[in-house]
Amino acid sequence: MAGVNKWKLLSLAALAAILIVLPQVVTSSFAIDIFIRILLFSFIGVAWNLMGGYAKQLSLGHAAYFGLGAYTSTIMQVDFGISPWIGMVAGGIVAMLASLPIGWLCFRLRGPYFTIATIATAQALMLIFLKFRDLAWGAEGTTIPNLGSSPLMMQFEGKAAYYYVVLGLLALGLAITYRIEQSWMGYYLVAIGEDEDAAEAIGVNAPRVKRDIYMISAFLTALAGTFYVQYIYFIDPATAFDFKISIEAALVSIVGGIGTLWGPVIGTVLLETTSALLQSWLGSTTGGIQLTVYALILMAIILWRPTGLMGMLTDAYRRYIRRKPARA
Amino acid sequence: MLETVVQAVINGLLIGGIYALVSIGVTLIFGVVKIVNFAQGEFVMIGMYISFFLANQFGIDPLLSLFVSMPVLFVIGVLVQHFLIRRVLGPNDMPQIFLTFALSLLLLNLALMLFSANYRTVHTSYSDEAFHIGGLYIPVAKLIAFVVAMALSGALWVFLHTTDLGKAMRAAAQKPDVAILMGINPNRVFCVAFGTALALAGAAGSLLMPFYSAYPFVGQVFVLMAFVAVVMGTLGNVMGALVASLMMGVAESLGIQFVGADSGLIVVFAMLLLTLAFKPNGLGGGRVR
Numbered sequence: 074m075a076g077v078n079k080w081k082l083l084s085l086a087a088l089a090a091i092l093i094v095l096p097q098v099v100t101s102s103f104a105i106d107i108f109i110r111i112l113l114f115s116f117i118g119v120a121w122n123l124m125g126g127y128a129k130q131l132s133l134g135h136a137a138y139f140g141l142g143a144y145t146s147t148i149m150q151v152d153f154g155i156s157p158w159i160g161m162v163a164g165g166i167v168a169m170l171a172s173l174p175i176g177w178l179c180f181r182l183r184g185p186y187f188t189i190a191t192i193a194t195a196q197a198l199m200l201i202f203l204k205f206r207d208l209a210w211g212a213e214g215t216t217i218p219n220l221g222s223s224p225l226m227m228q229f230e231g232k233a234a235y236y237y238v239v240l241g242l243l244a245l246g247l248a249i250t251y252r253i254e255q256s257w258m259g260y261y262l263v264a265i266g267e268d269e270d271a272a273e274a275i276g277v278n279a280p281r282v283k284r285d286i287y288m289i290s291a292f293l294t295a296l297a298g299t300f301y302v303q304y305i306y307f308i309d310p311a312t313a314f315d316f317k318i319s320i321e322a323a324l325v326s327i328v329g330g331i332g333t334l335w336g337p338v339i340g341t342v343l344l345e346t347t348s349a350l351l352q353s354w355l356g357s358t359t360g361g362i363q364l365t366v367y368a369l370i371l372m373a374i375i376l377w378r379p380t381g382l383m384g385m386l387t388d389a390y391r392r393y394i395r396r397k398p399a400r401a
Numbered sequence: 402m403l404e405t406v407v408q409a410v411i412n413g414l415l416i417g418g419i420y421a422l423v424s425i426g427v428t429l430i431f432g433v434v435k436i437v438n439f440a441q442g443e444f445v446m447i448g449m450y451i452s453f454f455l456a457n458q459f460g461i462d463p464l465l466s467l468f469v470s471m472p473v474l475f476v477i478g479v480l481v482q483h484f485l486i487r488r489v490l491g492p493n494d495m496p497q498i499f500l501t502f503a504l505s506l507l508l509l510n511l512a513l514m515l516f517s518a519n520y521r522t523v524h525t526s527y528s529d530e531a532f533h534i535g536g537l538y539i540p541v542a543k544l545i546a547f548v549v550a551m552a553l554s555g556a557l558w559v560f561l562h563t564t565d566l567g568k569a570m571r572a573a574a575q576k577p578d579v580a581i582l583m584g585i586n587p588n589r590v591f592c593v594a595f596g597t598a599l600a601l602a603g604a605a606g607s608l609l610m611p612f613y614s615a616y617p618f619v620g621q622v623f624v625l626m627a628f629v630a631v632v633m634g635t636l637g638n639v640m641g642a643l644v645a646s647l648m649m650g651v652a653e654s655l656g657i658q659f660v661g662a663d664s665g666l667i668v669v670f671a672m673l674l675l676t677l678a679f680k681p682n683g684l685g686g687g688r689v690r
Binding site for chain 1: 436437439485488489494495496497498499500502503504506511512513625628629632666671673678
């Protein structure tokens with residue numbers, strides 16, 4: 074057993090080393106941009122997976138928290154000159170607080186109707202930011218003042234620094250997931266995901282556990298929102314509350330392996346690489362091709378491999394282990 | 402003032418009839434097959450494009466193309482149920498949600514690739530006609546759509562309550578295990594339910610075509626309305642969905658009239674959230690799931 078753990082730690086260290094060196098070796102800004110997208114959506118997927126994967130509360134409204142995080146830090150920066158580093162945490166807290174009433178409403182429904190309620194709340198938030206111009210610039214949105222190189226304001230020259238920021242976020246998300254997986258909370262979540270009524274019957278306080286995990290998930294998603302607007306220097310309701318963010322958060326987790334630590338990361342690597350390849354082959358002119366391919370991948374996974382890529386890898390690994398002694 | 406209110410209510414009822422066709426389909430599938438079809442709106446879109454192409458290529462009136470769009474979508478529904486949905490039925494709802502969601506994503510983006518995002522319209526002789534009664538204004542195309550929608554809903558009710566197949570469908574909805582013991586073939590019933598629901602969506606598409614534009618995202622408008630109406634009208638309840646859809650149409654229309662042109666959706670979301678907060682089992686009571 075100790076051997077396995079040693080190998081796990083070693084491979085984790087190797088992976089970390091590769092990821093840290095990567096932007097120094099591959100310096101093309103196009104490639105780093107793709108890496109940043111992969112890390113960012115892995116992180117959003119990890120945040121979604123905590124609630125959607127382990128507890129099977131399938132939200133398609135995580136754009137709500139992405140947008141709240143993005144808007145909180147931007148309003149603090151543009152109107153009050155407060156650093157986005159502080160704004161990022163503030164955005165997370167705003168999202169956490171917002172998840173309380175939203176969760177209170179949506180958790181009244183189960184299964185598919187929970188999913189619909191989350192879509193509706195995210196859309197409603199977008200409409201609020203579109204409609205109330207006094208709140209935050211309305212439909213035109215705003216650009217974020219470019220201060221050149223200013224690490225204290227989360228603005229960097231070159232893309233490598235952004236890469237390290239989002240790598241840090243992903244590490245944080247994975248660490249939190251790992252801690253939760255190892256704790257009682259993790260078991261409660263899986264129990265709720267398997268059968269909520271049965272979990273309650275054996276004494277799991279399901280409403281409380283769901284509320285807590287929704288808060289954590291919302292907090293992390295909001296951090297991604299702040300990072301994203303700092304990276305693209307622009308915010309408007311259609312970008313910050315884009316339904317595609319909600320879709321991709323769920324999609325990468327399901328394709329990679331729902332309710333597993335590394336599932337969202339593997340799913341994102343597959344989907345984002347596919348999308349980047351499609352774009353370089355076909356150009357960005359063909360609207361709809363990216364999501365058409367995503368939809369086909371998603372359908373194939375659901376029909377043939379509901380455990381996702383992680384499930385495939387685990388199966389292959391088990392077959393390999395079983396065959397090994399026979400060869401020796 | 403009163404006239405404005407009455408006019409807004411009439412507009413709302415007329416479009417509410419179309420919402421009813423979509424939400425009755427959603428609630429029928431939910432009641433019988435026990436899944437939520439996230440792709441229902443995309444089948445409305447397919448119905449619209451069928452009518453658009455028949456009108457554009459052969460000059461067939463969108464109302465007549467009802468006789469094409471409904472059977473075509475019925476067949477699509479049977480195929481979708483038999484080859485896709487059947488494989489994910491069971492207690493685990495994750496694959497069900499994401500299978501129909503993937504289907505919606507696929508159809509929408511295929512439409513975007515094949516037909517582009519352009520708005521397509523069909524102009525008929527009655528598209529601009531209207532009845533003027535007192536100071537009120539009733540567009541002919543919308544009135545026809547409303548009357549046909551109500552007739553189809555009535556026909557579905559008669560079908561569910563008088564025919565053997567309809568009764569089998571209601572039996573399978575109420576107690577699936579017992580229905581199987583009584584010799585009802587569940588897959589056959591599910592196929593008919595799914596086909597019927599999609600035929601209604603196709604009918605909604607054809608009926609919309611004389612006064613509404615077809616574009617790839619058009620289904621999203623209707624499906625959102627339908628989901629809210631289905632929650633309000635108690636899940637799985639056909640009459641509830643019908644009444645709630647008409648109410649939603651009226652609420653949206655009043656919202657547009659008195660709050661602002663782009664406020665229709667805000668009113669709808671507010672209704673959903675209020676329903677969830679105070680009457681999570683739907684306005685008529687009943688059980689959640």
